[in-house]
Amino acid sequence: MTFRGRFFGFQSAAARLKAGVAVVPLVLLASCFQLREPEPAGAASDWLPPTQIDILLANFTTAVQTLNVVNYERTFAGPQYRFLPDPTAAGTATTLFTNWSVNEERDYLNGLRRRSAVTTQNQLTFSGRRDQFFTADSAEVSALYQLKIVQSDTAFRSTMLEGNIRLLVRRRNNEWKIASWRDQRTSSALSWTDLKKYFIRN
Secondary structure, eight states, X not given: OOHHHHHHHHHHHHXXXXXXXXXXXXXXXXXXXXXXXXXXXXXXXXXXXXXXXXXXXXXXXXXXXXXXXXXXXXXXXXXXXXXXXXXXXXXXXXXXXXXXXXXXXXXXXXXXXXXXOTTOOOEEEEEEEEEEEEETTEEEXXXXXXXXXXXXXXXXXXXEEEEEXXXXXXXXXXXXXXXXXXXXXXXXXXXXXXXXXXXXXX
């Protein structure tokens, strides 16, 4: 083999070694990330910037009806959010709700979604709504709710939930979020607290 042939052979081997060394960090980098489920197809199209309380409630209602967990999470005000259950419905499970946050909201809705058909459309309606403003950026929204659910877990037999919902909403960076949610049973029907208590555990 001539000097020229050995030289080009050396160059080729060096190039292959360099390429191999470059690939190793990429493989290691890829292993640092976990794959996550893609957002639901309608996640972006169903969401409107909640610059008004009405839009926040519309986003919340649509997310509940379509079981869109991504958009559901977006309606809450992050770490400071808290859910206050109906005491009767909570029963002996009061500790379950002691530090109920956005994580628990997500987990309960995922539990409900796993037991619902892809094409399921729940129905949520509010009536007798009243808004009480404390400042320009905080208010309490109170209303009676009816939530009709369709799911496959036969151990949870109720299909219609009823009660009073009281949401403390706050505006930050011109977007309204739910800072706290108080649930109250108003009839012999099960309430939203019952739904959350069951589906976060099952």
